[in-house]
Structure formats: structure tokens, C-alpha cells
Amino acid sequence: MRTKEHTLAKMKPISLKKVSIHDPFWDPWQKLVKQSIIPYQWDALNDRIPGAEPSRTIENFEIAAGRKQGTHYGMVFQDSDLYKWMETVAFSLQDDRDPHWEKIMDEVIELIQEAQEDDGYLHTYFSVNDPNRKWTDLKEAHELYCAGHLIEAAVAYYQATGKKRIIDIVSKLVDHISVVLGDQPDQKRGYPGHPEIELALMKLYNITEDRKYIDLCQYFIEERGKRNPVHYYDQELEQKGVDEKLDYRNYDYYQAHLPVREQTTAEGHAVRAAYLYSGMVDLANELEDEALLEVCRVLWDNTVNRRMYVTGGIGSSSYEERFTVDYDLPNDRAYTETCASIALIMWAHRMVQIEADHQYTDILERALYNGALSGISLDGKGYFYVNPLEVWPHTANCRHDMETVKTTRQQWFGCACCPPNIARLLASLGEYIYSTNDSGIFVHLYIGGDTSFEMDGQHIRLEQTSAYPWDGKVTFTISTDSATAFSLSPRIPGWCSNAKIVVNGKEEKVSVSKGYACITREWQDGDTVELLFEMPVEVVRAHPDVRNNAGKVVLQRGPVIYCLEENDNGSNLQDIQVKTDQPFTVQYEPDLLNGVHVIIGSAVQTVRKSVENELYTTKRYPVTDRSITAIPYYAWSNRGENEMTVWIREFQ
Numbered sequence: 001m002r003t004k005e006h007t008l009a010k011m012k013p014i015s016l017k018k019v020s021i022h023d024p025f026w027d028p029w030q031k032l033v034k035q036s037i038i039p040y041q042w043d044a045l046n047d048r049i050p051g052a053e054p055s056r057t058i059e060n061f062e063i064a065a066g067r068k069q070g071t072h073y074g075m076v077f078q079d080s081d082l083y084k085w086m087e088t089v090a091f092s093l094q095d096d097r098d099p100h101w102e103k104i105m106d107e108v109i110e111l112i113q114e115a116q117e118d119d120g121y122l123h124t125y126f127s128v129n130d131p132n133r134k135w136t137d138l139k140e141a142h143e144l145y146c147a148g149h150l151i152e153a154a155v156a157y158y159q160a161t162g163k164k165r166i167i168d169i170v171s172k173l174v175d176h177i178s179v180v181l182g183d184q185p186d187q188k189r190g191y192p193g194h195p196e197i198e199l200a201l202m203k204l205y206n207i208t209e210d211r212k213y214i215d216l217c218q219y220f221i222e223e224r225g226k227r228n229p230v231h232y233y234d235q236e237l238e239q240k241g242v243d244e245k246l247d248y249r250n251y252d253y254y255q256a257h258l259p260v261r262e263q264t265t266a267e268g269h270a271v272r273a274a275y276l277y278s279g280m281v282d283l284a285n286e287l288e289d290e291a292l293l294e295v296c297r298v299l300w301d302n303t304v305n306r307r308m309y310v311t312g313g314i315g316s317s318s319y320e321e322r323f324t325v326d327y328d329l330p331n332d333r334a335y336t337e338t339c340a341s342i343a344l345i346m347w348a349h350r351m352v353q354i355e356a357d358h359q360y361t362d363i364l365e366r367a368l369y370n371g372a373l374s375g376i377s378l379d380g381k382g383y384f385y386v387n388p389l390e391v392w393p394h395t396a397n398c399r400h401d402m403e404t405v406k407t408t409r410q411q412w413f414g415c416a417c418c419p420p421n422i423a424r425l426l427a428s429l430g431e432y433i434y435s436t437n438d439s440g441i442f443v444h445l446y447i448g449g450d451t452s453f454e455m456d457g458q459h460i461r462l463e464q465t466s467a468y469p470w471d472g473k474v475t476f477t478i479s480t481d482s483a484t485a486f487s488l489s490p491r492i493p494g495w496c497s498n499a500k501i502v503v504n505g506k507e508e509k510v511s512v513s514k515g516y517a518c519i520t521r522e523w524q525d526g527d528t529v530e531l532l533f534e535m536p537v538e539v540v541r542a543h544p545d546v547r548n549n550a551g552k553v554v555l556q557r558g559p560v561i562y563c564l565e566e567n568d569n570g571s572n573l574q575d576i577q578v579k580t581d582q583p584f585t586v587q588y589e590p591d592l593l594n595g596v597h598v599i600i601g602s603a604v605q606t607v608r609k610s611v612e613n614e615l616y617t618t619k620r621y622p623v624t625d626r627s628i629t630a631i632p633y634y635a636w637s638n639r640g641e642n643e644m645t646v647w648i649r650e651f652q
Contacts, residue, residue: 010285010353010354010355010437011353011356011435011436011437011442012353012435012436012437013349013353013431013432013434013435014431014433014434014435014436014441014451014453015159015431016091016094016095016159016428016430016431017094017095017159017160018451018452018453019430019431019433019434019449019450019451020095020430020449020450020451021429021430021447021448021449022448022449022450023447023448023449023466023468024448024467025447025467025468025469025470026429026447026448028594029426029429030426030429032379032380032426033088033092033380033423033426033427034092034096034098036379036380036381037088037376037380037423037426038085038088038089038092038101038423040380040381041085041088041419041420041423042085042104044411044412044416044419045057045058045081045082045085046058047059049411049412051411052411052412053410053411053412053413053414053416054073054074054414055074055078055081055412055416056073056074056078057074057078057079057081057082058082058111059073060072060073060074060078060079060124060125060128061079061082061111061112061115061124062111063124063128064115064124064127064128065111065114065115066114067111067114070128071128071129072124072125072128072129074414075142075414075415076125076140076141076142077142077145077146077194077417078124078125079123079124079125079146079149079150080142080145080146080149080150080417081416081417081419081420082108083146083149083150083152083153084149084153084417084420084421084423084424085420085423085424086105086108086150086153086156086157087149087152087153087156087157087420087424087427087428088420088423088424088426088427089101089104089105089157089427090105090153090156090157090159090160090161091156091160091424091427091428092427093105093157093160093161094156094159094160095430097160097161102161105157106163106165109157109165109166109169112150112166112169113165113169115127116169116172116173119176120172120173120174120175120176120177121134121173121176122146122147122150122169122173123141123143123146123147125141126141126143135180135181135188135190136236136239136240137236137240138181138188138190138191138192138193138232138233138236139193139233139236139254140193141193142192142193142194143192144177144191144192144194144196144197144220145192145193145194145195145196145197147170147173147174147177147197147200148192148196148197148198148199148200148201149196149200150169150170150173151170151173151174151197151200151201151203151204152199152200152203153166154166154167154169154170154204155167155200155203155204155206155207156428158207159207167207167208170204171204171208174201174204174212174213174216177216178212178216181219182219183219183223188232189223189228189232190223190232190236191219191220191223191224191232191256192220193233193254193256193272194254194269194271194272194275195220195224195255195272195273195275195276195279196272196275196279197217197220197279198217198220198221198275198276198278198279198280198282198283199275199278199279199282199346201213201214201216201217201220201279202214202217202279202282202283202286205217205286214283214286214287217279217282217283218283218287220279221260221276221279221280221283222259222260224255224256224259224260224276225251225255225256225257225258225259225260225262225263226259231245231246231251231256232256233246233250233251233254233256234246252267252268253267253268253269253320253322254268254269254272255267255268255269255272255273255276260276260280260292260295261291261292261295263295263299264298264299264302265299265302265323266299266302266303266307266314266323267322267323268320268322268323269315269320269321269322270314270315270321270322270323270335270337270340270343271315271321271337271339271340271343271417273303273323273343274303274314274340274343274344274346274347275343275346277296277299277300277347278343278346278347278350280292280295280296281293281296281347281350281351281354282350284296284354285350285353285354293354296351297351300347300351300360302326303323303344304359304363306326306327307323307324307326307327307328307329308329308344308363309329309334309336309371309389310366310370310389310540310542310554310556310561310646311336311341311366311367311370311371311374311387311389311561311633311646312341312344312363312366312367312368312370312371312372313334313336313337313340313341313367313370313371313387313389314336314340314341314344314371315335315336315337315340316328316329316330316333316334316335316336317333317335318333318335318386318404321335321337321340326545327543327545327546327547329542329546329548329549330548331388331389331390331548331549331645331646331647332388332389332390332391332392332395332396332402332405333388333401333402333405334386334387334388334389334390335386335404336371336386336387336388336389337385337386337387337418338371338372338374338375338376338383338384338385338387338418338421338422339417339418339421340371341367341370341371341372341375341387342367342372342421342422342425344363344364344367344371345364345367345368345372345425345432348360348361348363348364348367349361349364349432349444352364352435352444353435355514356442356489356513356514356516357514357515357516358491358492358493358494358514358515358516359494359514359515361444361445361491361515362491362493362494362495362515364432364444364445365445365493365559366559366561368425368432368445368559369469369559369560369561369632369634370559370560370561370632370633370634371387372422372425373422373634374387374633374634374636375387375418375422376409376419376422376423376426377409377637377638378593378594378635378638381411382408382409382410382411383409383410383411383412383413383418383419383422384406384409384410384418384637385404385406385410385413385415385418386404386405386406388405389563389633389645389646389647390574390644390645390646390647391405391407391637391643391644391645392643393407393641393642393643407637407641407642408637408640408641409637429447430449432444432445433445433447433449433451433464434451434453434462436453436455439486439487439520440455440486440487440488440489440520441453441455441460441462441486441487441488441489442489442490442491442516443464443476443488443489443490443491444491445491446464446466446468446469446474446531447464447466447468448464448465448466448468449463449464450462450463450464451464455484455486456484456485456486458480458481458482458484459480459481460478460479460480460484460486460523461478461479461480462476462477462478462479462488463476463477463478463479464476465477468558469557469558469559469560470558470588470597471535472496472531472532472533472534472535472558473530473531473532473533474490474530474531474533475528475529475530475531476488476490476528476529476530476531477526477527477528478523478524478525478526478527478528478529479525479526480523480524480525481525482525483522483523483524484522484523485520485521485522485523486520486523487518487519487520488519488520488523488529489516489517489518489519490516490517490519490529490531491515491516491517492512492515492516492517492533493515493533493558493559494515495538495556495558495559496533496534496535497534498533498534499531499532499533499534500530500531500532501517501519501529501530501531501532502529502530502531502532503519503521503527503528503529503530504527504528505528533558535557535558536557536584537555537556537557537584537586537599537601538555538556538557539553539554539555539556539580540553540554540555540556541553541554542647548647549647551649551650551652552647552648552649552650553578553580553647553648553650554646554647554648555578555584555599555601555630555648557586557597557599560597560632560633560634561632561633561646562599562630562631562632562633562646563630563631563632563633563636563644563645563646564576564628564629564630564631564644564645564648565631565636565637565639565642565643565644566642566643566644567639567640567642568598568628568629568630568631569628569629571643572605572643573643573644573645573648574645574649575605575606575649576603576604576605576626576628576648576649577603577604577605577623577648577649577650577651577652578601578602578603578628578648578649578650578651579601579602579603579604579651580650580651582601582602584599584600584601585599585600585601586598586599586600587600592631593631593632593635593638593639594635596631596632596635597632598629598630598631599629599630600627600628600629600630601627601628601630602625602626602627602628603625603626603627603628603648603651604623604624604625604626604651605623605624605626606621606622606623606624607621607622607623607624610622628648633646
């Protein structure tokens, strides 16, 4: 296969309704969403999980609607837990109009409508607990964040069912927001402390084509970080009677330290940042704003080349769940919130629609199979908020400065943003696989199933068969009523150093631009394309400035990052040194962790019987040969509490 530059124009994702997943790896997850995750989380929202942290989210809405008496319980953004769950259900209904869950959704929508105030305001915390403080704390109160998640749920449900009631609710809410916030003399010149509504407004614009939604999105993005002449968040403090100004470090937590067009580094709360950048890409795409898109490219480069973990996790610090500085990527204190990996996936997916470049989809894939999927247990009933790359329960359960690190997945959280977020990602997975433009179809992810699209008036069906990520062979079969010319552009993953493309049984030399092959021909019914990706075990090393990983390596095969777990390798994993000049063995274990490929290799470890009862010594301890077994990182902590490490010392 030869490499040659060719131009790939902007594209749009194929809608979820037109994509079916039939895949040995992802089918169990798709079934889990419908059979376990949706009902489990519905029970959690209704406080029916014994022993789990209370949610009371539904009860909050019932109080706001006047159905019950009481006070609001939980976080100021508690409403968003329900909205993300609703979006999950809506995505599942796009695939299967399950009447049971559709009925529950309609009942929930009725409850939300009852909770909405006459002027359109909708946020249970302030409606119930503090109605006089509406819109007085945009920096912290999450009113706009919750509105954004409701808008996303509304769009997904409308696309699934065609029912407009929920769209009417969010339209009324956005109309109210547009009256309160803006750059007119009688408006507050504020914007959300937690970005999210920006990308949601772009979704609402896409289905309504009403410019008021894109205008509001543009206002929120362009106003952010400005001083008119005082920073808006300082104005809020003054209005509260607080004689104190925020400093630069406080501003950057909210990505409000500079106007967005002047920002060059990923700062602050990682989830907020990636949601904001996603909205910026959507806006730049719609307005054809190349300058704003270049800002997104610069921020992308800083994020993924200096501030991202090998698992696709972002946000290294538990303090404020934030980015810190370049190359500060500790493993045992890695925060890497599940929501942050999901937000990175969303950002990457938007970037690749504008310019087909595998640097975006490679990161999307990395975060999907590792940083995000690790956030949920194999049975769908346990969750990680924090996803460290090294865990020693002996210390994690003891040290105050590691209190965010959990050694097993939790049933639920008081701050439960991550469980419904991973659920909606899994439910919407189909929309991340393919995109089209006037020239053809692009394949971003290798997930078995089929899709359909129109090309030159012809209906084309594309079937994908694969055993990815365990096997590097992917087959596409094209079905068409008559011969049709178009380009099939599959991604050549960055991790693959040797790929072959076989068309109708014959290997082809195909041009490749930025990691996307371009197979252009007149396609006949029954034509096939095989992609053959060599998938050896790779030894990954970190940039030398990542001090925590000096002298250490990671084992990777295909898109999957591996780790060592105490269950397979005994304790004191940091004492193991892997031999990297060896041929590793890859072995399928059908009964392990729902079926995984493990990596078996040679290593050395200290001879324990040689260790004396001294804390320090001048002696050099002898080592002995041993084998190691590595499992996929996403599957760790599904066999009880035990030690784990992703980075392994390299034997020299």
C-alpha cells in the first residue's frame, strides 16, 4: 500500500437510525444498555438500589412539579443525571421502539413539563430551594449546563419518535434564556461556568434550522473570557457583596481566563474544556470560521500531545478535576474522569468531520476502548468516576490525598455524572462509525454491522464484518441495485505499521491521505473490500518529560491498552520488570472477563527470600525469571479489589 496525498472534503456522520451494530465485541455492550444499564439507572434515579448512594432525582422533579412536598436533594446539577439517562433511552429507541421505555419517557417528559415554570425557566434546585437566586451564579450553578443536557435528550428523542412535546419544552426554555442573557443593555452578559449548552444548541439548530439557536451558541462562545470592562464572574461576586476578585488560575478553571480565540493551552476542568471545544468546532464548522477552527487545532495538539494519558484519559489532577501543566501525568493519582474521556471522544468526532485525519479518530478510538470503557463494569452495574493507571489498595484505601481513587467500581455516586454519560455513549456508538459526503463514505471505527447511504440517487448498503479489536481483519460488502461510482475511505489506524487492502480478492495499491485510504471505483453489487491490519504486541514508551514513566513501558495490541493485575501476577507489581526484546504470546481466554485476549510475556522480579528485614540496604537484590499475564485495561477490577498497573518497569 503506497501513500499519496489526496483531498478529503468535509463530511457528516451517518445518523444512528441508519446504522446497525452486529459485532462480537460490542454486541454484549449494546444488549447491556437495553437489558441492564437503562433499567438499573432508572432504579437508581428513583432510589431503588439497596446500599447505593441516594439520587432522589425523580423526587426533585416531583417536588418542583407540585406533586410532592419537600426540599431539593443533591448536587445543583442533579437534573442532568435524568437528562443523560433520557438521552440514553432516546438513542436506544432509535434502534428499537420499545413501547415500555417510550411510555416511561413520555411520563418523564410530562413530569418535566409540569416542573417547568410559566416563563420557561427549568431547574429544580432553584425552583424548589432558592427561587430568588435564579441566574445569579452562572459560574457555579449549572443552570445552563443542565439546560444543555435536556436539549440533547430532547433532540435525540425527537429523532427517535418524531414527538415534539419535548422540543416545545426546550424551545420555551431557550427563549427564556435568550431574554435573560445576552449583550443588550437590559440583559446579563453572562455565560455558563460549565460549558455544555453550546454543543446542545448546535444540535437544536440542526433539526430546527432556527438561527436563534446558533446565535445564542455564538454569543456564549464569543463572550467567554471577555472583560466589559470587568470580568463577568467578578461582577457576580460584586452583586453578592463579595469583596474579592478571581485570579487568573480561578478564571482558567472555567476556560474563561482569555477569550476563546486567544487560548492556546487546555486549561481548567477537563470535562468543561472538552465540551467547550466541541461546541467551538460545531460553530466553526457551521460558520466556516477557519480562524476559530485553527484555535481548536492548537488546543487539540496541546491536549493530546502534552496532557493526555496513554489510555485517552484527560484531567490529571483530582483538585478541581483539571488539567495541570504539560507532561504532568501521574499514574496512581490520575483523575481522568470517565466523563472527560467521553468529552474527548465527542471533540475528536467533531474534528474529523471537518478534516479527515486519523489523528482525531485514533484518539477517539484510544479513549473509547480504554479511558471511557474502563468507567463501567462488565455487568453494567458498577462505575468508576476516576480511572487511575496504577492502584495499590494498601495505600489508596488509607491516604487522604488519594481519597478520590476507588479500588472497585461503585454502585452509584452522589455526584453521578459519569454513569449516565457512559450509558449514552454506548447507546449512541453507531453514530461514531461512518460519515459521508458528496464523494463517498468514510469508515472511522471497525465495528461489525451495516449502514446505508445515498450516492448519485442510488441506495447503497455497506456491511462490515470484523472481530476487532482482537483481530485485524475487516471485511466490507457492498450492495447496490446498479453500478455506482464513489469512494470508500477507511481509516488506517496510527497503531498499524503494516496494512493491506484487498478488493474483490486482489491486493490494491491505494492512495492514503492523513491516515484515510481512498478506494475510488465504480462499485458493483457484491463487491468486497478486505482490510488486513497487522496487530502485533507493541511496546509503548512515554515522552521523556513524562517523569512518572521514565524507565517504564506499556503493552498495547491494536487499539487496546493492557495492564497487569494482582489476580494474574501476584502482588507488588512495581517490582516486576518486563523484557521488551521478546516475542510476546497472545492468547484468547473465552471464560475470562467476558472473553478477552491476554498478553503473556517474560519478566523478572526480586527474589523475595533474599530480602532481609531492613528498610534500606547497600546490597543489590537478585532477580528471578517469571512470566506475566496482561489483560485489557478496560476490564480491570472486575474480579474484586486488587493491585493494578498500566506502566511496567522495563528490564535493562
